[in-house]
Amino acid sequence: EPEVTQTPSHQVTQMGQEVILRCVPISNHLYFYWYRQILGQKVEFLVSFYNNEISEKSEIFDDQFSVERPDGSNFTLKIRSTKLEDSAMYFCASSERQRTNEKLFFGSGTQLSVL
Amino acid sequence: DAKTTQPPSMDCAEGRAANLPCNHSTISGNEYVYWYRQIHSQGPQYIIHGLKNNETNEMASLIITEDRKSSTLILPHATLRDTAVYYCIVSRQAGTALIFGKGTTLSVSS
Numbered sequence: 702e703p704e705v706t707q708t709p710s711h712q713v714t715q716m717g718q719e720v721i722l723r724c725v726p727i728s729n730h731l732y733f734y735w736y737r738q739i740l741g742q743k744v745e746f747l748v749s750f751y752n753n754e755i756s757e758k759s760e761i762f763d764d765q766f767s768v769e770r771p772d773g774s775n776f777t778l779k780i781r782s783t784k785l786e787d788s789a790m791y792f793c794a795s796s797e798r799q800r801t802n803e804k805l806f807f808g809s810g811t812q813l814s815v816l
Numbered sequence: 817d818a819k820t821t822q823p824p825s826m827d828c829a830e831g832r833a834a835n836l837p838c839n840h841s842t843i844s845g846n847e848y849v850y851w852y853r854q855i856h857s858q859g860p861q862y863i864i865h866g867l868k869n870n871e872t873n874e875m876a877s878l879i880i881t882e883d884r885k886s887s888t889l890i891l892p893h894a895t896l897r898d899t900a901v902y903y904c905i906v907s908r909q910a911g912t913a914l915i916f917g918k919g920t921t922l923s924v925s926s
Contacts, residue, residue: 705859734913744860744903744916757913792859804850805914807859 703727705808707793713814714783722778722811724793733776734794734805735768737761744792750776783815820904822920828898830926834891838904841885848907849880850914851889855900860916863889863902894924 706725714720726733735747749756750768767779776795780787790812794805821839828834840849851863864871864878866887871878877890891898903919 736916738857743918744854746913746915749913790857794859804862804865805852805860807861809859810857812857 703806705793705795705806707791707808707811709811710809711812711814713816716785716815717782720780720783720813722780722791722793722813724776724778724795724808725774726776726793726795727797727806728774730795730797730806732756732796732798732803733768733770734796735778736792736794736807737789738792738810739786739789747778780813783813785815788813788815820906820917822902822904822917824918825921825923828891828894828922828924830896830924831893834889834894834898834922834924836889836891836902836904836920836922837886838889839886840904840906843884843906845884849878849884849887850903850905850907851876851878852903852905852914852916853900854903854919855897860903865907894922896924896926898922899924 708723733750736744738744746759748758748762748768765781769777790810792810793808796803796805848865848867850865852860854860864873864876866878866880880887901919901921903916905914
């Protein structure tokens with residue numbers, strides 16, 4: 702079965718540094734998402750992306766965050782100046798369409814640790 | 817948005833059916849019920865979804881009450897690998913993201 706691939710699996714950074722998390726969605730999918738999960742807490746929606754623009758974003762997704770689809774395969778999440786509270790597992794997801802009955806496919810996540 | 821209520825935890829013996837309930841009394845007529853699960857710290861995994869009718873696939877069955885105010889996810893023969901957090905989600909309008917709640921932690925033991 703096709704899958705969403707995320708790299709790296711673990712990322713350690715110093716507070717204030719920029720990080721870029723990378724995702725390769727399933728090839729025929731058109732809608733892309735980032736979620737995050739702080740240890741012990743629930744999965745939180747960050748942003749959705751379609752046709753090279755943000756479709757929806759949550760309150761968490763502030764000016765420190767940005768997303769990009771730099772080429773035909775990658776989908777990236779950039780955090781400009783990381784904070785300790787950005788430490789979390791970040792999940793990328795994709796879907797073929799965006800209907801009320803569409804299912805999301807998630808990657809295995811990138812564990813971000815901000816020191 | 818329609819909200820869901822799930823028990824925080826459930827136990828199930830290996831080989832037995834696991835029946836996970838979900839209450840969604842404010843669901844709208846065009847909103848689907850989705851079930852996802854998250855094994856340990858892996859990415860959430862789609863299980864099944866439905867609108868009105870009961871649904872079955874290779875992973876599970878979904879039973880939706882006639883008034884659509886509640887549903888039950890059934891894992892017919894639970895295994896240790898089914899130990900996970902199970903999320904019941906009512907989809908919002910097309911074009912909006914799925915929002916996860918706290919889910920039910922299912923523990924399957926031998």
